Amino acid sequence: MATENSRQRVDTPGAPAPHLAAMRSPDRAGAPGGLHDAVLDLGGIRVRWLYDSDFHLDGGAMFGVVPKVLWSRRYPCDELNFIPLVACPILVEAGGLRILIDTGLGDKLNEKQRRNFGVRGPSRLEESLAARGLAPGDIDVVVLTHFDFDHASGVSYRDEQGRLRPRFPRARHVIQAAEWDDARHPDPRTANTYWRENWEPLAEAGLVEPVDGEATLAPGVRVVPTGGHTRGHQVVLLEGRRATALHLADLMPTHAHRNPLWVMAYDNFPLTSVEQKRRWLEAAVAGGWWILFYHDPFVLAARPDEEGWAELVRTGRRGLPGDKK
Numbered sequence: 001m002a003t004e005n006s007r008q009r010v011d012t013p014g015a016p017a018p019h020l021a022a023m024r025s026p027d028r029a030g031a032p033g034g035l036h037d038a039v040l041d042l043g044g045i046r047v048r049w050l051y052d053s054d055f056h057l058d059g060g061a062m063f064g065v066v067p068k069v070l071w072s073r074r075y076p077c078d079e080l081n082f083i084p085l086v087a088c089p090i091l092v093e094a095g096g097l098r099i100l101i102d103t104g105l106g107d108k109l110n111e112k113q114r115r116n117f118g119v120r121g122p123s124r125l126e127e128s129l130a131a132r133g134l135a136p137g138d139i140d141v142v143v144l145t146h147f148d149f150d151h152a153s154g155v156s157y158r159d160e161q162g163r164l165r166p167r168f169p170r171a172r173h174v175i176q177a178a179e180w181d182d183a184r185h186p187d188p189r190t191a192n193t194y195w196r197e198n199w200e201p202l203a204e205a206g207l208v209e210p211v212d213g214e215a216t217l218a219p220g221v222r223v224v225p226t227g228g229h230t231r232g233h234q235v236v237l238l239e240g241r242r243a244t245a246l247h248l249a250d251l252m253p254t255h256a257h258r259n260p261l262w263v264m265a266y267d268n269f270p271l272t273s274v275e276q277k278r279r280w281l282e283a284a285v286a287g288g289w290w291i292l293f294y295h296d297p298f299v300l301a302a303r304p305d306e307e308g309w310a311e312l313v314r315t316g317r318r319g320l321p322g323d324k325k
């Protein structure tokens, strides 16, 4: 960690792992949303976080059967029990490709949806890309971990005539075939989250690449299906020359979900979530991998140990129980 500020955000005693030296904060002003403009250099694979939106969901729904008395020791909530979340798409550069993992809430939500999901402010994904010198047309691959609105609404936008357009016009959009199928044929429960205005413009433009099982997108970059949260949920494994990182998507929405049994009430197949989380965390502990977060306003990445987290890379935001006021 290069700066004084960022050094304080690693909550572990002892020297950081060598590849973390490449995690730096060159330009805080270039990190919309008050998040850390960190770079994780895995060796041939570079990871950065973008910022789309802040939103809020019920803490009970986010922590499932876990009693509030337990989860509230690890994560804050307001007087209505809403917890703060962000949508932070992850930008991966590898093998000459720019790969975007998930796309945020976008800017198509109506007033009622914005109120229900506690969305604050407009989508800032394009601004966040621009702060890194990139435009949507520079993205080669969009990975959709799953098609829930908070991950997939950024794939399309309305132009001045009100027509829906794909936001990433050159990108192939990689999604598990099962998820693509379910998104287009939602059941009464998933109809709340799989929206036609997200999938239809992609389908019409022929930009979707459904994959059935594991797929390699660039050297060291792999998607692996897990199910659990949704039937076709997938995670992204990034194996660089120096280090490995794993994005567990909604199997691990925040660092407070470290316990394999702490799964969301939103999960369609909770036992699968538990089993997959346990398996991947074991591999991550054994390999010293980083876990990357999309929804956590406080932590960008963390390295698990047997008990919990050996190391946390914090964003610029405070507000966790235990943070100094």
Ligand SMILES: [Zn+2]
Binding pocket: 148, 150, 151, 250, 295
């Ligand atoms: Zn989500």
